[in-house]
Amino acid sequence: MTVEQIHAAAERLNGHARITPILTSPFLDDLAGRRVHVKAEPLQRAGSFKFRGAWSALTALPKGTRGVLAYSSGNHAQGVAMAAERLDMPAVIVMPLDAPALKIANTRALGAEVVLYDRARGENREEIGAALARERGLALVRPYDDPEVIAGQGTVGLELARQLPGDVSGDVLVCCGGGGLSAGIALALEAERPALRVRTVEPEGFDDMARSLSSGRIERNAAVGGSVCDAILTPAPGDLTFPILKDRAGPGLSVSDDEAMHAVALAFLRLKLVCEPGGAVALAAALFRRDLIEGDAVTVIASGGNVDPRTFSRALERLA
Amino acid sequence: MTVEQIHAAAERLNGHARITPILTSPFLDDLAGRRVHVKAEPLQRAGSFKFRGAWSALTALPKGTRGVLAYSSGNHAQGVAMAAERLDMPAVIVMPLDAPALKIANTRALGAEVVLYDRARGENREEIGAALARERGLALVRPYDDPEVIAGQGTVGLELARQLPGDVSGDVLVCCGGGGLSAGIALALEAERPALRVRTVEPEGFDDMARSLSSGRIERNAAVGGSVCDAILTPAPGDLTFPILKDRAGPGLSVSDDEAMHAVALAFLRLKLVCEPGGAVALAAALFRRDLIEGDAVTVIASGGNVDPRTFSRALERLA
Numbered sequence: 001m002t003v004e005q006i007h008a009a010a011e012r013l014n015g016h017a018r019i020t021p022i023l024t025s026p027f028l029d030d031l032a033g034r035r036v037h038v039k040a041e042p043l044q045r046a047g048s049f050k051f052r053g054a055w056s057a058l059t060a061l062p063k064g065t066r067g068v069l070a071y072s073s074g075n076h077a078q079g080v081a082m083a084a085e086r087l088d089m090p091a092v093i094v095m096p097l098d099a100p101a102l103k104i105a106n107t108r109a110l111g112a113e114v115v116l117y118d119r120a121r122g123e124n125r126e127e128i129g130a131a132l133a134r135e136r137g138l139a140l141v142r143p144y145d146d147p148e149v150i151a152g153q154g155t156v157g158l159e160l161a162r163q164l165p166g167d168v169s170g171d172v173l174v175c176c177g178g179g180g181l182s183a184g185i186a187l188a189l190e191a192e193r194p195a196l197r198v199r200t201v202e203p204e205g206f207d208d209m210a211r212s213l214s215s216g217r218i219e220r221n222a223a224v225g226g227s228v229c230d231a232i233l234t235p236a237p238g239d240l241t242f243p244i245l246k247d248r249a250g251p252g253l254s255v256s257d258d259e260a261m262h263a264v265a266l267a268f269l270r271l272k273l274v275c276e277p278g279g280a281v282a283l284a285a286a287l288f289r290r291d292l293i294e295g296d297a298v299t300v301i302a303s304g305g306n307v308d309p310r311t312f313s314r315a316l317e318r319l320a
Numbered sequence: 321m322t323v324e325q326i327h328a329a330a331e332r333l334n335g336h337a338r339i340t341p342i343l344t345s346p347f348l349d350d351l352a353g354r355r356v357h358v359k360a361e362p363l364q365r366a367g368s369f370k371f372r373g374a375w376s377a378l379t380a381l382p383k384g385t386r387g388v389l390a391y392s393s394g395n396h397a398q399g400v401a402m403a404a405e406r407l408d409m410p411a412v413i414v415m416p417l418d419a420p421a422l423k424i425a426n427t428r429a430l431g432a433e434v435v436l437y438d439r440a441r442g443e444n445r446e447e448i449g450a451a452l453a454r455e456r457g458l459a460l461v462r463p464y465d466d467p468e469v470i471a472g473q474g475t476v477g478l479e480l481a482r483q484l485p486g487d488v489s490g491d492v493l494v495c496c497g498g499g500g501l502s503a504g505i506a507l508a509l510e511a512e513r514p515a516l517r518v519r520t521v522e523p524e525g526f527d528d529m530a531r532s533l534s535s536g537r538i539e540r541n542a543a544v545g546g547s548v549c550d551a552i553l554t555p556a557p558g559d560l561t562f563p564i565l566k567d568r569a570g571p572g573l574s575v576s577d578d579e580a581m582h583a584v585a586l587a588f589l590r591l592k593l594v595c596e597p598g599g600a601v602a603l604a605a606a607l608f609r610r611d612l613i614e615g616d617a618v619t620v621i622a623s624g625g626n627v628d629p630r631t632f633s634r635a636l637e638r639l640a
Binding site: 272319 | 346630
């Protein structure tokens with residue numbers, strides 16, 4: 001992949017995706033021990049960066065495509081559903097039964113047909129999705145291992161290159177599941193602002209990308225669930241995303257669920273921004289892994305805000 | 321006052337205040353029965369639009385001013401404190417004992433000296449403030465009845481005129497305490513986008529501006545407290561703000577505390593934006609007073625997000 005694909009996606013997204021703001025707070029700077037710039041993707045349409053990749057992929061489909069199919073625990077589903085609705089294209093979303101109720105309800109309310117599967121009983125979303133796509137003639141939109149999806153997520157990197165103050169260099173911390181967002185941003189920054197370097201952030205126990213970056217080959221997670229960071233629990237780095245990150249990303253970081261929840265509370269208090277736990281792991285790393293970060297500034301991608309109200313209230317209890 | 325003062329304030333704010341985004345959601349459009357555009361001032365520095373007026377006022381002071389004094393239940397305090405800190409100017413803030421603990425703590429953390437008074441015991445903040453300002457040679461920065469403050473708040477209107485899609489006209493709903501934000505926006509829109517009209521929104525029982533607009537002269541509130549919308553509980557319209565609004569604003573609206581809390585919950589769910597109850601009354605009016613609004617679009621100013629975590633969690637219970 002090349003940065004030209006990201007520029008082409010940016011053109012298609014222009015006027016459709018939101019250019020999200022960079023937020024700052026002197027209180028967060030103090031906690032992090034350096035200047036913190038937070039790119040606020042919860043303010044993106046459908047509440048996460050996923051709308052970018054979805055719009056990019058859907059607008060790159062051949063004319064005459066009858067509809068799209070996606071499988072996702074939530075944010076990709078909502079991104080694809082909203083993009084499809086705005087493009088007047090039918091969408092079928094395959095979601096796990098145990099996905100947050102809010103994400104399932106939102107996906108339906110955006111006009112998509114939701115097909116539920118039971119991951120605890122070993123049902124395989126790839127197989128269910130492939131069969132449905134074949135039967136109905138739908139185009140599959142993968143959550144991260146698709147060049148047009150990666151190109152769409154990379155538009156976050158193009159915006160960062162323009163928006164950040166000129167003297168900001170160093171680490172860009174990115175919440176990482178399959179690596180689509182991280183890979184897209186890494187490609188964009190390499191071309192547009194090489195003084196910035198992507199570092200992936202994952203939940204402890206789901207640090208497949210960090211271990212893969214360290215060993216140089218794709219490593220898998222033992223666990224399949226059990227973290228509050230539902231948005232970024234993927235089994236292993238993608239076949240497309242890992243080779244991109246292998247040569248471009250710094251060492252991966254990981255944080256505990258408790259630290260992610262604490263970051264959710266601090267984003268509420270100091271930025272007035274709603275983050276979900278999986279969308280706050282990068283902020284958590286900036287605040288609670290400061291010894292593993294270098295330089296006088298750190299950039300953080302807050303990647304999504306689709307959080308159940310109860311989980312959010314539980315996070316806020318930390319502020320009492 | 322003229323729009324030139326607002327343009328001058330905008331120049332001084334350039335690079336210091338944030339240009340806040342306009343947020344939208346198809347879910348809110350459905351509830352409101354028309355397109356809703358929300359100007360997200362909780363994302364402004366110090367968590368509310370008040371930073372604009374504070375920066376405008378402080379940068380208009382004569383050279384050699386030894387420091388500033390403000391009295392405020394919270395958002396103006398934080399706005400003045402943050403502006404003063406960034407301008408390296410001493411600040412003294414007179415706050416009521418019963419202001420939200422978070423707002424008092426934040427004001428102190430921003431380097432201001434906080435002087436508390438007891439409004440229940442009839443202590444008068446104007447007297448306390450005037451005495452302190454005299455003793456120490458500080459410049460008083462009024463929360464709304466000051467031309468430079470109104471000019472700073474008016475920059476919200478200049479941004480609206482640029483940011484809103486060209487086909488948006490009709491009502492601009494503004495959370496209203498003393499009327500500084502409403503007056504500034506009304507002046508800006510009259511000059512830059514006259515198809516938009518300001519309408520003030522207040523908590524029920526504190527609708528002094530609505531009654532004043534209706535009678536044509538300044539009316540006062542009977543109550544002095546007891547609403548969850550602490551940010552916008554003022555005794556009466558300002559002597560500067562009312563004459564501006566009298567000729568330019570449409571009929572005022574009011575909403576219940578319960579409706580304000582519901583709007584807080586919906587801003588969380590649909591916009592991923594943290595609003596305080598007083599900062600959400602305009603959104604509440606868009607959603608729950610739809611019969612009193614005309615046209616196919618409505619613009620809402622979400623004015624602030626400095627809310628205690630417990631109050632916020634209480635608002636979210638509505639989503640269960």
